[in-house]
Amino acid sequence: EAEVAQSPRYKITEKSQAVAFWCDPISGHATLYWYRQILGQGPELLVQFQDESVVDDSQLPKDRFSAERLKGVDSTLKIQPAELGDSAMYLCASSSYTDTQYFGPGTRLTVL
């Protein structure tokens, strides 16, 4: 069964450093989402792509976060510089013009 791939699974960094997360959606899925999940809370949408275009990035802290999906396939989420409050699970999901989103295993970020 096809799955959403994410790497790395875990990342520890010091504040003010740059970090990047990678996501490879299920093949053929046009829509890709990045979520942030703080411990004990539900996921919150950061950015939504349709193919290579950003559909919604209203909740993305654009002073330090950036996201791209250059060829409309895989995607990278970057944080520069990282802050202590960025410690969270970063989840990627994809869907194919349907209501159901398929999630990857996530990247657990710890900022020291």
Next chain:
Amino acid sequence: SQQGEEDPQALSIQEGENATMNCSYKTSINNLQWYRQNSGRGLVHLILIRSNEREKHSGRLRVTLDTSKKSSSLLITASRAADTASYFCATDADDYKLSFGAGTTVTVRA
């Protein structure tokens, strides 16, 4: 911001018992979905119920939706140890964007 709110926050039951959790939301929706998350892992889609549906079943799962009360419930029957997880409701009110609640943590005791 999170639209959905699950109740209870945590639930502990004996294996074989049923588990019920509720979700309330604030605005009109296209559909409501339930997801499961095992500790430290990604989310797994369980079931989707559309705004014009009142009840849906999938295996041991039963979901109800009351749009007049803006609420939904998820029932897991004959629980197993493998059902230990966090369960999230997510509402789709706009263009396939999901808004998640804070989740219900379910512990199934052997």
